Amino acid sequence: xxxxxxxxxxxxxxxxxxxxxxxxxxxxxxxxxxxxxxxxxxxxxxxxxxxxxxxxxxxxxxxxxxxxxxxxxxxxxxxxxxxxxxxxxxxxxxxxxxxxxxxxxxxxxxxxxxxxxxxxxxxxxxxxxxxxxxxxxxxxxxxxxxxxxxxxxxxxxxxxxxxxxxxxxxxxxxxxxxxxxxxxxxxxxxxxxxxxxxxxxxxxxxxxxxxxxxxxxxxxxxxxxxxxxxxxxxxxxxxxxxxxxxxxxxxxxxxxxxxxxxxxxxxxxxxxxxxxx
Numbered sequence: 001x002x003x004x005x006x007x008x009x010x011x012x013x014x015x016x017x018x019x020x021x022x023x024x025x026x027x028x029x030x031x032x033x034x035x036x037x038x039x040x041x042x043x044x045x046x047x048x049x050x051x052x053x054x055x056x057x058x059x060x061x062x063x064x065x066x067x068x069x070x071x072x073x074x075x076x077x078x079x080x081x082x083x084x085x086x087x088x089x090x091x092x093x094x095x096x097x098x099x100x101x102x103x104x105x106x107x108x109x110x111x112x113x114x115x116x117x118x119x120x121x122x123x124x125x126x127x128x129x130x131x132x133x134x135x136x137x138x139x140x141x142x143x144x145x146x147x148x149x150x151x152x153x154x155x156x157x158x159x160x161x162x163x164x165x166x167x168x169x170x171x172x173x174x175x176x177x178x179x180x181x182x183x184x185x186x187x188x189x190x191x192x193x194x195x196x197x198x199x200x201x202x203x204x205x206x207x208x209x210x211x212x213x214x215x216x217x218x219x220x221x222x223x224x225x226x227x228x229x230x231x232x233x234x235x236x237x238x239x240x241x242x243x244x245x246x247x248x249x250x251x252x253x254x255x256x257x258x259x260x261x262x263x264x265x266x267x268x269x270x271x272x273x274x275x276x277x
């Protein structure tokens with residue numbers, strides 16, 4: 001089966017009506033905050049205090065697991081895990097590149113606009129569980145990690161969407177649940193409020209969709225298919241490998257080992273294909 005042909009066909013089936021659901025969910029969040037007088041920093045943080053402490057207390061008991069989960073919100077990890085698709089599914093990489101730039105734009109812009117202080121800057125840092133560095137900045141909303149997680153998952157979700165309705169529902173709900181559990185690691189580690197994560201997931205989903213549509217319509221990443229440009233990816237993935245080796249030495253998380261293996265496999269395949277071109 002031609003993986004790339006399947007991805008192209010699945011992306012071609014997508015309709016703009018897919019944007020309605022995430023936009024509707026964002027409106028619901030805004031309306032909810034409005035009626036609870038939480039469209040301000042004080043109200044926004046106060047209304048989430050109980051849910052933040054509850055989730056943080058429950059999930060924060062598994063710091064090693066959550067520390068691995070949260071790494072999926074790092075663009076380096078997502079791109080590395082999907083590195084082999086440069087060869088087998090370049091169309092996925094076209095969408096992924098567009099979506100990554102779009103998600104980065106949304107994340108940076110919205111964090112600056114809202115300027116919501118991190119939980120540790122509002123609540124006593126000793127009153128809840130914090131794993132890793134204590135974050136005190138005013139850039140909590142939305143969660144950038146959550147945006148990245150759902151951006152990547154959305155690109156994957158629609159690339160390999162089954163055709164039968166039953167399997168579509170299972171696939172969609174399954175990946176959405178996995179993504180949300182990964183994103184909640186940000187609350188578990190004491191870095192974000194629950195609504196930071198929820199809004200980040202929705203924005204990530206929108207970013208993934210926009211990335212697919214932009215790459216499909218504008219064709220700005222067609223060079224990804226061309227083997228003559230493989231040295232760009234070889235160099236990029238070599239840099240990723242060095243960064244990951246440094247993280248393995250410093251943090252020793254299992255996700256870094258798995259990601260490093262994926263990169264080595266991708267590098268071997270890309271170099272082999274390029275040498276035969």
